[in-house]
Every structure is written in structure tokens, then in C-alpha cells.
Amino acid sequence: MKTLRDVVFEAAEYEIHDREALHDIKLALDERLENDTADFGLPDLPLEEPVRRLCEDLQLQPDWSRWAGDGWAPAGAFVRSEPSLFASPSRKPSAAYAAAARMQGRRRSLE
Numbered sequence: 001m002k003t004l005r006d007v008v009f010e011a012a013e014y015e016i017h018d019r020e021a022l023h024d025i026k027l028a029l030d031e032r033l034e035n036d037t038a039d040f041g042l043p044d045l046p047l048e049e050p051v052r053r054l055c056e057d058l059q060l061q062p063d064w065s066r067w068a069g070d071g072w073a074p075a076g077a078f079v080r081s082e083p084s085l086f087a088s089p090s091r092k093p094s095a096a097y098a099a100a101a102r103m104q105g106r107r108r109s110l111e
Helices: 004-015 019-035 048-057 064-070 095-110
Strands: none
Touching (some): 004 048, 019 048
């Protein structure tokens, strides 16, 4: 079974063909899933809702017809509260998160 992360990253892979840009999307997606307080994974929401929110946040325009069999369709815009670190859509992770991810990768390569 695909996870929320799998579905959103698959949408990104269909849309973005540049490896560096796709890597930025992966980091930005991971950052949101780890740190966002908008509760993307609420168990009472159908998977479509958090996928739609994350795609909007990451400035992705997935081909929603790919999921037509599941009853998916684009809905109205999701608006995040102003105090959120993720109030502005962006395809890139924050500088601090990207730096930490790079350091984590360096540590793993040394092990």
C-alpha cells in the first residue's frame, strides 16, 4: 500500500524531470511531513486531502485523472494559517532543513 509520501513523490516524479529539482522536492516533502503542524496524516481524512494539500504546498500540478478510479478530483484551495513555517508554497526545503539533510548524508557516508 502506498503511503502519503509515496503518492506525493510519485506525482512529483511525473512532473519534474530535473534530478536536482526532484531532490529539492523530496527534501521539502520530508520537511513538511516531519515538521508541519497542519496534521497532513489525520486518520479521519481520505488520502486525497493531504495529498492535495502537499501538492499545493510543493507547487505541483498532478494529473488528477490518474486517480480518477479512486474518486479523486482537485478541490478548492487549501489555506494554511499565517503563523505556519509553511505559509508560502515552495518547491524547496528551508535552508536549515536542507543543510541538516546534507550533514546527515555526510555522516552516513562516513560510517
